[in-house]
Amino acid sequence: xxxxxxxxxxxxxxxxxxxxxxxxxxxxxxxxxxxxxxxxxxxxxxxxxxxxxxxxxxxxxxxxxxxxxxxxxxxxxxxxxxxxxxxxxxxxxxxxxxxxxxxxxxxxxxxxxxxxxxxxxxxxxxxxxxxxxxxxxxxxxxxxxxxxxxxxxxxxxxxxxxxxxxxxxxxxxxxxxxxxxxxxxxxxxxxxxxxxxxxxxxxxxxxxxxxxxxxxxxxxxxxxxxxxxxxxxxxxxxxxxxxxxxxxxxxxxxxxxxxxxxxxxxxxxxxxxxxxxxxxxxxxxxxxxxxxxxxxxxxxxxxxxxxxxxxxxxxxxxxxxxxxxxxxxxxxxxxxxxxxxxxxxxxxxxxxxxxxxxxxxxxxxxxxxxxxxxxxxxxxxxxxxxxxxxxxxxxxxxxxxxxxxxxxxxxxxxxxxxxxxxxxxxxxxxxxxxxxxxxxxxxxxxxxxx
Numbered sequence: 001x002x003x004x005x006x007x008x009x010x011x012x013x014x015x016x017x018x019x020x021x022x023x024x025x026x027x028x029x030x031x032x033x034x035x036x037x038x039x040x041x042x043x044x045x046x047x048x049x050x051x052x053x054x055x056x057x058x059x060x061x062x063x064x065x066x067x068x069x070x071x072x073x074x075x076x077x078x079x080x081x082x083x084x085x086x087x088x089x090x091x092x093x094x095x096x097x098x099x100x101x102x103x104x105x106x107x108x109x110x111x112x113x114x115x116x117x118x119x120x121x122x123x124x125x126x127x128x129x130x131x132x133x134x135x136x137x138x139x140x141x142x143x144x145x146x147x148x149x150x151x152x153x154x155x156x157x158x159x160x161x162x163x164x165x166x167x168x169x170x171x172x173x174x175x176x177x178x179x180x181x182x183x184x185x186x187x188x189x190x191x192x193x194x195x196x197x198x199x200x201x202x203x204x205x206x207x208x209x210x211x212x213x214x215x216x217x218x219x220x221x222x223x224x225x226x227x228x229x230x231x232x233x234x235x236x237x238x239x240x241x242x243x244x245x246x247x248x249x250x251x252x253x254x255x256x257x258x259x260x261x262x263x264x265x266x267x268x269x270x271x272x273x274x275x276x277x278x279x280x281x282x283x284x285x286x287x288x289x290x291x292x293x294x295x296x297x298x299x300x301x302x303x304x305x306x307x308x309x310x311x312x313x314x315x316x317x318x319x320x321x322x323x324x325x326x327x328x329x330x331x332x333x334x335x336x337x338x339x340x341x342x343x344x345x346x347x348x349x350x351x352x353x354x355x356x357x358x359x360x361x362x363x364x365x366x367x368x369x370x371x372x373x374x375x376x377x378x379x380x381x382x383x384x385x386x387x388x389x390x391x392x393x394x395x396x397x398x399x400x401x402x403x404x405x406x407x408x409x410x411x412x413x414x415x416x417x418x419x420x421x422x423x424x425x426x427x428x429x430x431x432x433x434x435x436x437x438x439x440x441x442x443x444x445x446x447x448x449x450x
Contacts, residue, residue: 008077008162008191010197010233011037012146019236024066024228025253026237031066033235039147041160043074050105050126050141054079054161057101058174060218061085061094062109062116062130064240067143068218069228071130072105076190077162082172084219095121101173101185108140134400162269166193174221195407196371197230199388204337204373206257207237211332211334213255215241215264220360222341222371227259231313247271250332258338262348265340265359269351272327282323289319293354300378324355331357344431346383349391353377363429365415372403373427384426395421402434 004010019034052058058075060082062068075082083101085094087109099121107128108117117127129140151418171190175183204226212231216223226237239253246264276286278288296316299308328335335357344361352359358377363385365372366446373385387393394402394412402412418430 004194004233005167006076006162006169007193007229008040008073010194010229011040011073012162014233014235016288021208021235022237023191023232024069025237026066027242027333029066031233036066036070036232039393040070040073042147042150043070043158044077044150044162045153046146046148047080047105048078049149049153050146052080052105053077055170056080056105057083057103058107059083059085059098059103059128060107060128060130061087062107063087063111064075064214064218065109065130066240067130069232069238072218072224076165076171077160079161079169080163081170081187084172084274085175086219086223087217091117091119095119097175097183098124100183101174101175136386165190167194172224192407193225195227195405196225199232199391200226200230200362200371201234202389203376203386204257204339206231206234206236210234210236210257211253211255212238212257212259213241213249213253214340215246215249215258215260216253220341222339222364223259225340225371226339226362245271247330251330252332253331254334256334256336258335258339261340262342262344262361265338265344265348265352268331269348272330275327275330285323286327289323290354292316292319293324297354297378301381327355328357349377351376363427365413372405381422381426384422384428387425387427393419393421393427395419398433399430401427401429402406 002013004013007151015037019032021033021437022030023033023036024031047058052075056078058071058080060068060071072082080426081096083103085097089097094117102123104123105126105128106117106124107130110129110131120127127140128146129142132144167190169190170187171193172188174186176186177183210231212227214223214227216227218224218227231238239255241249244252246260246268250258276282278364285375292312292315296308296312296319296439299306299312337360338352339359339360339362343363344359349359349361360377361375362371363373365376371388372391373387375383375385388405389404391403396402399418399420401415401417403415404412416433418433420428420430422428
């Protein structure tokens with residue numbers, strides 16, 4: 001299989017392989033890979049008519065929506081740079097970030113338009129309203145108009161600039177808070193993000209048959225990487241969550257993968273626990289099943305050198321039949337992995353791991369553009385992190401974690417996090433370095449909110 005040299009080419013290869021496969025779902029509507037590609041092209045040429053070129057920064061301020069994803073690819077296809085901004089901020093914060101990033105175009109959701117961008121900074125030349133639902137923002141260009149602008153250009157596919165976008169070209173600007181609480185901008189290239197996707201695909205392979213439910217804001221880096229970039233690169237289907245309770249959405253969409261955060265996972269556990277407590281027999285069955293599962297996983301975590309006795313393999317199968325299968329139905333029956341961009345409590349790993357729905361907690365530094373390690377429910381030690389392929393680590397004399405991998409520029413990155421390494425190469429995080437002033441927070445799920 002050909003290796004793409006930019007993110008848009010990655011999507012183009014998936015479209016050629018799976019043109020009729022459903023790519024995106026939202027509020028009952030579905031878009032195939034071919035339809036997505038055609039729309040990305042129309043948006044791209046519409047943006048080009050508005051002056052978006054190589055290096056132009058385009059900000060996205062909106063809740064999750066298929067058009068958010070399509071605009072991201074369209075911006076990058078022109079050599080532009082996507083600037084995701086937290087949709088829950090206020091006008092003053094947005095204007096500060098727009099000025100700081102030198103964004104020339106803003107694409108904003110209609111639900112955010114009335115409360116913000118009444119007086120955008122001078123560097124903003126165009127404002128485009130992402131969705132048509134009223135109320136609308138005065139002087140904003142309607143999204144349908146943007147599409148029509150793109151459709152008026154009768155150019156062949158070869159005239160589209162995306163093949164000329166180089167791996168070293170910037171793809172996005174992320175906002176992060178430094179140790180002093182000041183917002184800084186981090187520029188990430190296509191090469192860095194492609195490297196990130198390769199590493200995550202190694203840990204969590206995705207297939208065309210996979211269906212993702214994305215419950216994290218696209219303004220967050222990990223939601224873009226794990227929520228749609230990785231999935232669309234492998235021909236999978238992405239369903240964008242709505243405002244319904246998470247358990248209800250899982251039962252409705254029956255995903256194989258869930259991308260969310262620690263708060264939502266905690267809510268899932270609470271709702272499952274309420275279901276268990278709803279009947280005495282379910283409570284008794286669950287308690288017995290957890291005892292069986294605990295013993296089974298003690299052997300499993302011991303590694304290949306310690307075979308699991310047949311009595312405990314049978315016991316775990318009985319636990320699933322006795323209790324866990326009913327909880328799987330509460331989660332939609334097909335869920336095989338839950339991915340979070342922030343750290344998760346050991347109790348969550350134990351609860352969902354025993355159920356057979358493991359959690360993957362990603363650890364990364366903003367400067368690397370990706371996760372560099374993953375905490376996984378079934379690891380021999382749930383407190384440890386497994387490094388992604390080709391990631392090198394060192395521990396400085398004062399205990400600080402230093403990292404390096406091919407997706408970074410030359411040199412070791414000082415993470416500002418304290419860590420120790422286990423005998424098997426696993427990583428244990430010990431909190432932030434108290435005197436660290438030069439590094440950014442570790443959480444891939446953190447957005448810049450003052």
